Amino acid sequence: MIEQNIKKYKNKSFLIAYSGGLDSTVLLYQLLEIKQKHHIKIRAIHINHNLTSISKKWTEHCKKICNINFIPLIIESINIKKNTKNIEETLRIKRYNIIYNHLLPNEILLTGHHMNDQCETFMLSLKRGSGPTGLSGMSFETLFGTKKIVRPFLKKTKKELKLWAIKKNLQWIEDFSNLNIDYDRNFIRKKIIPILEKRWPYFLKNCFRTTNICQKETILLNYFLHKKIHHFIQYDDSLNIEKFKDMKKEMCTALIRYWLSLKKIKIPSYKNIQCIYDQIVFSRIDANPKMILEKYEIRRYKKSLHFIKTQPDIKNILLFWHRKNEKLILPNNLGYLIKNNNGMTLPAPDNNELVNIRFQYEGNILILGRNKKRKIKKIWQEKNIFPWLRNQIPLLFYNNNLISALGLFVINRKNQYKNTWTVSWKSDLESNHNNFFPFY
CATH class of the missing domain: 3.40.50.620 (HUPs)
Incomplete structure (x- = not known):
């Protein structure tokens, strides 16, 4: 048989x-x-x-x-x-x-x-x-x-x-x-x-x-989409949607569907693809829209669509780093912090200051090398940090004073600290972001 x-x-x-x-x-x-x-x-x-x-x-x-x-x-x-x-x-x-x-x-x-x-x-x-x-x-x-x-x-x-x-x-x-x-x-x-x-x-x-007929039609469609998609997929696997405004909706939704098929996930329904086009691609310029697909999210940032793995919310977590000579493990598989000679040079804390790590901060800050305060949101944008990654970056505090977003910037404080120390963030953020399991 x-x-x-x-x-x-x-x-x-x-x-x-x-x-x-x-x-x-x-x-x-x-x-x-x-x-x-x-x-x-x-x-x-x-x-x-x-x-x-x-x-x-x-x-x-x-x-x-x-x-x-x-x-x-x-x-x-x-x-x-x-x-x-x-x-x-x-x-x-x-x-x-x-x-x-x-x-x-x-x-x-x-x-x-x-x-x-x-x-x-x-x-x-x-x-x-x-x-x-x-x-x-x-x-x-x-x-x-x-x-x-x-x-x-x-x-x-x-x-x-x-x-x-x-x-x-x-x-x-x-x-x-x-x-x-x-x-x-x-x-x-x-x-x-x-x-x-x-x-x-x-x-x-x-x-x-x-x-069988549908399979052959799909193979043929995918053949043409495979050739076309390379003009839209960017270095970080995001989908460039800048030219979508000049294209027919049918072509745009086909490209979105094909882009998602490359992610090894269960393809969203026709209705969801339409929602991505109507509510995410063409939402307000200043909006931060998203669609949740099981354990993943589709997000738009500026002129691109991003496919990301949903991370638990850790913005309210506070970690104390009492033993500064030992590594501090971060949540969400973000890696760890360690005091060594290869990282970011920072003002050293005084003996009576509590070193702690947080993942959220709102307000205006003055960073080293600048002479004017700016909203931290503007700093994130300037550093090209995607909105969904901003609450995944460890923020170093002494007591309640923000000192640094590790790996990105250091706060310029009027009362300069006398000593310095070097801290490294050994991060798995990028690999976790792209590690998609194939059978969801």
Whole structure:
């Protein structure tokens, strides 16, 4: 059924996502038959979602089948609250992150997705009002982070897999949670598709053909956008929107969507893309708009859009640095402060002054080298510090007196301190800012 698909891969190491259900069981036994003819390595991974009292029995079933067939099996568990919002999506994200971490270098992940799954995905995308990219559904082969995921059954129907399993007298698990039509996918599977197939017997195949057409249209669109986007992406991966005012909205939103697709996140809906265009790109010049997308934010600053990881608010945190000869660890993975000979030269505190670190300050300040006070907001702007990073920079205080924004400026004080000391900020700010995990 899938021998030709598997043979074409030069790399012959495969990890099977094995739930114990019909689809993954057929996949596992198909690979076992191929292994008898060709030199391939196969492993399996089973993830217990702990959503039912009999889930442990499913794990034992998978262990038994793998032991009989001498297949190395990885077993992992996920524990989340059953009332978790959007539980299907939450489990999917956790499941794929676990699998990714177990994949060996050059190993390919195989899943049992078939034509029925593709049709369900297509209809869920229709429900969400997706465009051609969303309606493309799943691809036969997809990059999985830096690795690869292959769905060899995508051109086969559930009925074909079941007939093969019965013919081979296979045993598999029936997941009764699939009968729960409170879940959208189950509702489509149990209530909608049977009616459509009864009326139009070729509905599944025609649905699959539509997803293929959408995939080809998306590939073609992305080909042209890939060439055009390089005129807009800047050195820091921000999107230059200065020329958007002279371009058609359709082109602008397509560029925004393609730019976000490069971030390895779940692409925002058509509605959200429109909101980015209307409410962020063309908001007031002096506004500081943002849109929150799960753990990330889209922000506009001057004539650019920025995609950043949301950081916890630390503007009200106060850290005392009592032992100045020891490093001071900063929150939010911002690194640490250390007294050494390589950093910023600062006036040394008096013995009776409390050295402390804060992350917010409002008001006018006079910095060294200037003869006039300015609002600290203007100093941030002058130093090209993005608004969302300003409350991530450690501000050094002696008692309640601001001394320095470390690495940026020192306050010019009338009563100069007699001695100096040198402080270094070993910062992970930039790397944290750009460290995007690929499966959100």
